[in-house]
Amino acid sequence: MGIGRAHAVALLGLEGAPVEIEADTASGLPAFVLVGLPDAALGEAKARVRSAVGNSGFDFPGGRVTVNLSPASLPKNGSAFDLGIALAVLAAEGWVAPESVAGVVHLGELGLDGRLRPSRGILPMVLAAERAGFDTVLVPAGNADEASFVSGVRVVPVASLRDAAIWHGAELDPVEVEPLLPAPAPERADDAGDLADVVGNRDAVDAVQIAAAGGHHMFLLGPPGAGKTMIASRLPGILPDLDERAAIEVSSIRSLAGLPVGRSLATRPPLEAPHHSASPAAIVGGGSGVIRPGAAARAAHGILFLDEAPEFAPSALDCLRQPLESGVITISRAAATASFPARFQLVLAANPCPCGNAGVRDAECTCTPFARRRYLGRLSGPLLDRVDIRLDVPRVTAAQLRVGADAPVTTSEAARARVVEARARAARRLAGTPWRLNAHVSGSWLRSHGAPAPGSTAGLDRALERGALTMRGYDRVLRLSWTLADLDGVDRPGLDQIGRALYLRKAAA
Numbered sequence: 001m002g003i004g005r006a007h008a009v010a011l012l013g014l015e016g017a018p019v020e021i022e023a024d025t026a027s028g029l030p031a032f033v034l035v036g037l038p039d040a041a042l043g044e045a046k047a048r049v050r051s052a053v054g055n056s057g058f059d060f061p062g063g064r065v066t067v068n069l070s071p072a073s074l075p076k077n078g079s080a081f082d083l084g085i086a087l088a089v090l091a092a093e094g095w096v097a098p099e100s101v102a103g104v105v106h107l108g109e110l111g112l113d114g115r116l117r118p119s120r121g122i123l124p125m126v127l128a129a130e131r132a133g134f135d136t137v138l139v140p141a142g143n144a145d146e147a148s149f150v151s152g153v154r155v156v157p158v159a160s161l162r163d164a165a166i167w168h169g170a171e172l173d174p175v176e177v178e179p180l181l182p183a184p185a186p187e188r189a190d191d192a193g194d195l196a197d198v199v200g201n202r203d204a205v206d207a208v209q210i211a212a213a214g215g216h217h218m219f220l221l222g223p224p225g226a227g228k229t230m231i232a233s234r235l236p237g238i239l240p241d242l243d244e245r246a247a248i249e250v251s252s253i254r255s256l257a258g259l260p261v262g263r264s265l266a267t268r269p270p271l272e273a274p275h276h277s278a279s280p281a282a283i284v285g286g287g288s289g290v291i292r293p294g295a296a297a298r299a300a301h302g303i304l305f306l307d308e309a310p311e312f313a314p315s316a317l318d319c320l321r322q323p324l325e326s327g328v329i330t331i332s333r334a335a336a337t338a339s340f341p342a343r344f345q346l347v348l349a350a351n352p353c354p355c356g357n358a359g360v361r362d363a364e365c366t367c368t369p370f371a372r373r374r375y376l377g378r379l380s381g382p383l384l385d386r387v388d389i390r391l392d393v394p395r396v397t398a399a400q401l402r403v404g405a406d407a408p409v410t411t412s413e414a415a416r417a418r419v420v421e422a423r424a425r426a427a428r429r430l431a432g433t434p435w436r437l438n439a440h441v442s443g444s445w446l447r448s449h450g451a452p453a454p455g456s457t458a459g460l461d462r463a464l465e466r467g468a469l470t471m472r473g474y475d476r477v478l479r480l481s482w483t484l485a486d487l488d489g490v491d492r493p494g495l496d497q498i499g500r501a502l503y504l505r506k507a508a509a
Contacts, residue, residue, distance in 0.1 A: 007134065008069075009125040010076045013291065013331070013338030014252055016128025018105070020070045021081065023088035025400055028064040034085075036069025037335075038308040039077045039290070044165025048079070048110045049086045054164040056114035057172050058095055075335045077290040079109035080119040083138065086110060086161050087168065096168035105129040105165070108140040111180070114161040118182040120143030123255040126150045127248070136350040137356060141179035146261040149248060155184045160443035183260065195234045196409040198395035207391050207504060209415050213261045214483030215323065215439035217310075217346040219384060221395030223363075224356045232305045232392065235347065238415040239269045239302070240423060246301040249341055249370040253300060257293050269302035272344075280319045284329050287338060291331050291349035296323055297340035309348040310378040317383055320346065324386045327440070343440075348387065350376065356483075360395065388439065389504045418503045422486040438482045443475030452481060452493040460498055468506075477501045 004023045009016040017498040019036075032046045053060045067085055069076050084106035091098040109127050126129040129137050130153040134234050137155055139147045143156035157220035158164045159179035166172055198205050204220075208231055218235075220228040242250060247265040255261050258329040274282060281287060285294035296304055304320075306312060323329045330339050350360040353372040357365040367375070384390070427436045435441045441450065460477055463469040468478070480501035481493035488497065 002092050002094070002098075004088040004090065004093070004098055006084040006088040006217075007102070007129075008075055008081045008107060009104045009128045009132075010104060011078075011124060011128070012075075012336050013255070013340050013349045014256065015123050015188050015251070015339065016125050016131075017071075017074060018129065018132045019074070019076060019084075021084045021088045022068040022070060023092045024066045024068075025061045025084065025089065025092045026064050026066075030062055031064045032062070033066045034069075035066070036072045037075045038069065038081075039075070041079050041229045041290075042076050042081055044108075045079065045082050048082055049089065051112040051279045052082070052110040052114040052161050053086055054400065055112065055181070056165065057175075058090060058165075059471065061089065076271070076318070078119070079117075080107045080123060080125065083116060083140075083161065083164060084109040084217060087164060088470055090165055090170070091168075096170045096226055100168045103134075103136070103349055104168075105134045107164070108143070108158075110151070110161060113177075115177055115180050116140035116142075116158060116160060116164075117120065117180050120258040122147055122151060122258045122430065123248075123261065124252040126155065127252065128492060129153065132269075138167070142181040144249065145263045146254050146255055147263055149251065149308050162400065178414050193237070195238060195412040195415050198227060198231055198234065199407075199409070200400035201227060201231075201393060204393055204416075205410055207389055208232075208235050208489065209238065209410075209419060210480070210483055210488060210504070211345065211347075211389055212234065212415070212419045213487055214388075214426070214479065215345055215436075215437035215486040216388035216480060216483065217348075217439075218385065219348045219350070219379075219387045220393050221350050221390070223351060223358075223360045223395055224413065226393045226395045229307055230350060232303070232347045233271075234412060235247065235345070236269050236271045236303050237384075237412040238419055240416065240420050241267050242269060242301055253293050253298055255341065257298060257300075266491050270299055270358065271303045271305060272296075273305040273307060274297035276306075276308050278316060279321040280316045283316045284331065284419070285338075286321050286331050291333065291336070291338040293340050294329070294346060296320060296342050297329055299344040300341040301345060303347060304344045305347045305349070309350045312378075314378050314380065314421045315377070321383055321386065324383075329502070345439075346387065348379070349377065352376070360492055385470055385472055386476075391504065397480070418487065422483065425480070425486040425489075438479045439481075441479060443471070443478070445476045446475060446482070450482065452478065452498060453495075456493060460502060463502065473505065477505050481503060 004022045010019045012355045087101045090096045091101040123146045124149045141157040141159045147155045248265045272295040327343040329342040353367040357363040481497040484497040485493045
């Protein structure tokens with residue numbers, strides 16, 4: 001009889017906090033009490049732990065068992081506390097070495113037979129344990145691959161509670177069990193296509209390379225069949241591979257969302273394309289109880305593509321305005337606040353009207369002027385003001401198709417090499433600053449340290465004076481001009497780059 005201690009991790013968004021699990025076993029009427037703000041899934045751990053302990057070769061205490069999750073004011077969610085609770089109870093009864101259990105973080109959900117089930121969010125939990133100073137973590141065998149992505153911490157995969165107890169000194173004979181493994185991650189087929197498939201629309205090919213080089217948001221406006229979806233789907237293929245920090249962040253979000261992580265870190269930028277019926281919570285994240293990442297968080301360091309953007313609920317679109325500026329999604333609930341990274345590139349695609357034929361030659365538009373205004377009016381001005389590139393994408397004519405068949409094309413491989421070179425130029429120029437991409441640079445820094453060539457902003461200044469540009473739009477044109485300068489290999493933007501950037505900003509206005 002006594003108190004046993006173990007450790008686990010509670011997640012709020014991608015941030016984790018260590019949780020001390022205290023188990024007190026005392027004489028009295030049989031009872032199992034769990035305190036410390038557990039949610040419904042964690043509250044049901046009492047039944048899982050009781051059965052798992054009994055089926056692993058131990059006698060569950062017959063008296064009163066009290067388990068406290070400390071700090072008590074921190075909300076705890078999910079079933080990954082099961083292993084820690086069970087081992088704290090065993091330590092209190094003296095079945096395992098209390099000192100050994102107290103110095104290790106335990107993560108994993110228990111089955112009734114004592115086997116450990118793979119749990120979501122293991123990677124960010126192990127990261128949080130490493131940051132908190134722990135050097136050993138016990139995880140389910142099914143989560144061993146993703147847990148091993150964290151260097152500097154010893155990961156011990158265990159298949160069952162019995163194996164974990166033996167590791168902590170329990171005098172039991174090992175019993176081989178079949179470990180519970182997650183569903184295999186599907187093979188990521190490279191079916192995004194090649195940029196060379198886009199023919200007859202040179203402006204779109206150039207614009208998508210500019211967006212990739214500077215991390216700029218895009219708005220594609222055009223009739224059905226003009227190639228908007230094709231253009232957007234080629235954007236991830238010309239982006240550079242993720243660096244280690246971004247790869248860990250992307251893999252952590254996938255783990256937290258319950259998506260397959262695979263045997264290696266994600267190296268390619270993600271692409272998220274939610275359906276237009278998605279709710280605001282599905283876009284930015286949320287939910288009752290456990291706060292889950294939405295499409296915008298899952299698109300971090302990649303692309304968030306909203307096809308048929310005016311069909312989305314205006315509230316779902318406008319909830320992206322704050323993440324587009326800050327690069328962070330913050331979701332507040334009464335009990336807690338969770339944050340997710342949101343440095344994604346937004347690509348919007350829209351028809352010019354509900355029927356899609358407005359402005360199309362030899363096609364009749366059946367929409368009234370009011371219907372057209374209301375349709376595109378669902379994309380609010382403040383949202384579009386945060387989009388750097390606005391491109392009109394017309395349908396390809398037969399003449400353009402014939403000319404394009406013989407003209408030289410830009411492949412995704414060649415475009416990616418050009419993008420990588422431009423990003424390297426920007427990174428060298430921005431060395432010593434918090435930014436690496438032109439789209440992330442603050443306007444005040446651009447107007448002071450990153451000013452274009454003298455006299456090159458006259459047209460831009462006139463657009464601001466006439467009210468054709470907001471101050472935010474002015475800064476975004478400057479960012480776009482620096483990306484054009486990086487692609488052109490010049491030291492600073494001039495009249496040509498400023499003019500092209502202003503055109504890209506207003507092309508679909």
